[in-house]
Amino acid sequence: MSPERSLAHLRSISSEIRDAVVLDPAGRRLAGSRTLAGPAADLLRQAGDATEVEVGTGRGTVFAVRADRAAIAVVAERSSLSSVMRYDLRVTAGQIGVR
Numbered sequence: 001m002s003p004e005r006s007l008a009h010l011r012s013i014s015s016e017i018r019d020a021v022v023l024d025p026a027g028r029r030l031a032g033s034r035t036l037a038g039p040a041a042d043l044l045r046q047a048g049d050a051t052e053v054e055v056g057t058g059r060g061t062v063f064a065v066r067a068d069r070a071a072i073a074v075v076a077e078r079s080s081l082s083s084v085m086r087y088d089l090r091v092t093a094g095q096i097g098v099r
Helices: 003-013 034-046 082-095
Strands: 017-023 029-032 052-056 061-066 071-076
Touching (some): 003 017, 003 082, 034 052, 034 061, 034 071, 052 082, 061 082, 071 082
Antiparallel strands (some): 017 029, 052 061, 061 071
C-alpha cells in the first residue's frame, strides 16, 4: 500500500483523526501533513526503541507507531479509543510498501 493510500484508509475507518503523517525510517515525510512531520519525527526519535507512542494533551491525543518500512503519526480527538487506534496504525503501517 502506498503512503498516500494508507492515510486515506486510516481516515476512512477513523473519523477521530484530525491530522496524520507517514514518515520513512529516517524520519522524512512520505505523505500527509507537512506541519506534523517535524514534531512526529522528533517524538519518535525521543521515544528510542519504542514501537508505539501515545501522548495525551488537553486538546487531543497523538499516536505514533513504527514498522519496518514506515512510521505513522496521527493527532486524534481525545475521545478516540487508544487500543483501537494503535491497532489500526500498526496494521496500516505494516502494509506500507507491500503490494
